[in-house]
Amino acid sequence: MEQHTGLRARKKNATWDLLKTTALAMFEERGYENVSVAEIAAAAEVSKATVFNYFPSKEDLVIGGMKQHTGDAARIVRERPVGQTPHDALREHFLHLLERHAPQVGMSDSPLFLQIQRLLIATPVLMISAMDYRRRSSIELSEELMAEGYSQLTSRLVGAQLLHTQYILVELNVRRMLNGDPIEDIRRQAFAAAHHAFGLLENGIGDLMRRDTEPPAPDASYTPDGCRVDYEPGGSEAREAAERVLNDTENELLQDLTDPRR
DSSP states (O other), X not given: OHHHHHHXXXXXXXXXXXXXXXXXXXXXXXXXXXXXXXXXXXXXXXXXXXXXXXXXXXXXXXXXXXXXXXXXHHHHHHTOOTTOOHHHHHHHHHHHHHHTTOGGGTOOOOHHHHHHHHHHHHOHHHHHHXXXXXXXXXXXXXXXXXXXXXXXXXXXXXXXXXXXXXXXXXXXXXXXXXXXXXXXXXXXXXXXXXXXXXXXXXXXSTTTTOOOSOOOOOOXXXXXXXXXXXXXXXXXXXXXXXXXXXXXXXXXXXXXXXXXXX
């Protein structure tokens, strides 16, 4: 029975790997939005239903793993020991993940991880989904803080600052990985950046970057409220829309209407 279960698990893992690697290769070659789930199924020689059995949506083939981590920050804060702040708990966990070269902090140099990161950067719709997962993480963290009795405003501000700091650190690590920098250099820089970033959160930024030179003259093209002087509500948007339509060479109806021979 155990052998059967083990064999079944290995077959499932093999199918999962096949579908993911097939999809990522096709996405990277042709672009995420230019590949259908049906084409992935055909290339992997499985049914479309099989793909959805393993990956509930097309985007899950790329960033489905992010779903498993949206509650990490809230859990770390919820389980922190007496006397520890959310800031200290998340800093400690982040440094722990750096030590382990974990993909959650952008420290993996595996080809699969780097392939996914390249796709994310190149595909706006995937980046938007990734940003939504981050939004959910922030909501879960702020809800955990509110459950401890803190106000909604304070909870949301603290949660947003802590998590956005981590996202910036992760992005820097990923960029260095994609650039092919030596892993030990990345590791050293990642630790230094993390200590600096969490230090700013701990000590505040109120006295940082105080200007010591005269500012440039105010931009005369903007009003005191920050609006462009020549802005016409709806006007610029309408012109841009019209230009997009007129420049659409594949719109046969438009071409017929604008044909000078008519």
